[in-house]
Amino acid sequence: MTIRPIVRYPDRRLAMPARPVTVFDDALRELATDLLDTMRAAPGIGITAPHIGVPLRVVVLELDPKDGAQTYVNPEIEWASPETIMHREGSVSMPGVNDEVQRHARVRISYRDLDGNMQSEESEALRAVCHQHEIDQLDGMFWIQRLSRLKRERLVKKYEKMSRT
Numbered sequence: 001m002t003i004r005p006i007v008r009y010p011d012r013r014l015a016m017p018a019r020p021v022t023v024f025d026d027a028l029r030e031l032a033t034d035l036l037d038t039m040r041a042a043p044g045i046g047i048t049a050p051h052i053g054v055p056l057r058v059v060v061l062e063l064d065p066k067d068g069a070q071t072y073v074n075p076e077i078e079w080a081s082p083e084t085i086m087h088r089e090g091s092v093s094m095p096g097v098n099d100e101v102q103r104h105a106r107v108r109i110s111y112r113d114l115d116g117n118m119q120s121e122e123s124e125a126l127r128a129v130c131h132q133h134e135i136d137q138l139d140g141m142f143w144i145q146r147l148s149r150l151k152r153e154r155l156v157k158k159y160e161k162m163s164r165t
Contacts, residue, residue, distance in 0.1 A: 001033045004052040008140065009094040009159065017140040018050050018057045021073045024116035028058070030116060032071045035060040042092040046130045048137045050158045051093055059134040063126060075111035075135055078120070080104035088127040089143050096162045097155045101146045103129045 007013050031049060038107060039047035039060055049058040062069040083105040090098035106124040109131050113119055123131055133143055144152045 001037045003040045004034050006042065006051055007053050008113050008163075009144075010093070010156075011093070013053055013055070014093055014137070015051060015140050016050070016055060017163065018048070018055045018138045020057050021112070024073070024112070024114065028073070029114055031056070031058060031121050032060060035071075036062065036069050039092065042095070045128075046094040046134050047092055048134050050137060051091075057138045059132050059138065061127070061134070063130065071114055072109070072111040072131075072134075073114065073116075075109050075131065075138070077107050077132065077135055078110050079108040080132075081106040085125070085129070087126065089129065089133055090144055091137075093142075094144070095158055097159045099134075099144075099147055099151055099155060101129075101143060103132045107131050109135070 031054060035047050035049065035058065038052055039062065045063050046061045049056040057074045059072040059075055060069055081104050084102050085105045086100045086102055088098050089101045105128060107128045108120065108122045110118065110120050136143065144155055
């Protein structure tokens, strides 16, 4: 079990697009395990490799411990519903602040599992929000970029104040 340091906002590594995974080996499995351990310790329900400073397209989600964790390698959104929902979001890289973000209500993603096999998954509600949130992060878009400038500035000020104390 390895809990890795989390990259904190506004670290510029969070704004860089992650590279696709090309090698599916024990090092990738170890990265996925470290991501899960780090996410649980944070605590959080989703984490990407860039959150720990590794610029690879890997996401780990654990929305309910009873269902277990899921690892998504090279995830991409294939389809998104025209209907949207508002959901409160935050990040392990910016703990203590959150706000409502508008997302598609349903999405279909394609991804590879840890063995490199192509997979597809349709999701809705919280899981769909998490898929979109984490794929944005892999693309170098931090979640607060989805907010109005006023809301974003307010959250950044709040986070900076919390970080000083």
